[in-house]
Amino acid sequence: MDSALAALLAELERFGNENDERATDRRARMLNITPDTGEFLTVLIRATHARRVLEVGTSNGYSTLWLVHAVRPLRGHITTLEIALHKAVMAEANFKRAGLQDWITQHVTDARAFLKQQPANSWDLIFLDAERVDYTGYWADLQRVLKPGCLLVVDNAVSHPYEVADFMAMVKQTVGYTTSLVPVGKGEFVVFKEP
Numbered sequence: 001m002d003s004a005l006a007a008l009l010a011e012l013e014r015f016g017n018e019n020d021e022r023a024t025d026r027r028a029r030m031l032n033i034t035p036d037t038g039e040f041l042t043v044l045i046r047a048t049h050a051r052r053v054l055e056v057g058t059s060n061g062y063s064t065l066w067l068v069h070a071v072r073p074l075r076g077h078i079t080t081l082e083i084a085l086h087k088a089v090m091a092e093a094n095f096k097r098a099g100l101q102d103w104i105t106q107h108v109t110d111a112r113a114f115l116k117q118q119p120a121n122s123w124d125l126i127f128l129d130a131e132r133v134d135y136t137g138y139w140a141d142l143q144r145v146l147k148p149g150c151l152l153v154v155d156n157a158v159s160h161p162y163e164v165a166d167f168m169a170m171v172k173q174t175v176g177y178t179t180s181l182v183p184v185g186k187g188e189f190v191v192f193k194e195p
Helices: 003-022 035-048 062-074 085-098 111-117 132-145 161-172
Strands: 052-056 077-082 104-108 123-128 146-154 177-182 188-193
Touching: 003 035, 003 062, 003 085, 035 062, 035 123, 035 146, 035 188, 052 062, 062 077, 062 085, 077 085, 085 104, 111 132, 123 132, 132 146, 132 161, 146 161, 161 177, 161 188
Parallel strands: 052 077, 052 123, 077 104, 123 146
Antiparallel strands: 146 188, 177 188
């Protein structure tokens, strides 16, 4: 990773942590991934050669920058979704500061509506880090849009187990998927769609 991006990520990590300690309203929190989660996603993306990556939950763009770092050597692209306009504006500014905006397509939209519009088998990796109670409603479309032989990664599977329990149970009961709960960061639920 180049030093400029590393410095920006360190700055955004500090900002996110300090902001979230002060914020009393959940909507004002950044709720960013941890640096080791960023490293884990980088390994997954590069090992699987995932070039078309969808992120559900941009926040201020911290995780998006990790994803861009991962796909750049593969000449890939990130599409990221955020429903909160104020967070999307912060993220856009951070992408420009990093000089990486050309690698990112941003949408301020509801994830469910976006997923319904996507063609089948259109994403190499999907990173889910949004409102966890909504995930069960996404599952049918996530199955349709994730390419066979590719990965869905769900954040907060250890830190918020009760909020993702129904979704994880639903995925595990679906034929054609292999799963693993990885204790990195806040816990990553990794779902592999069998070819």
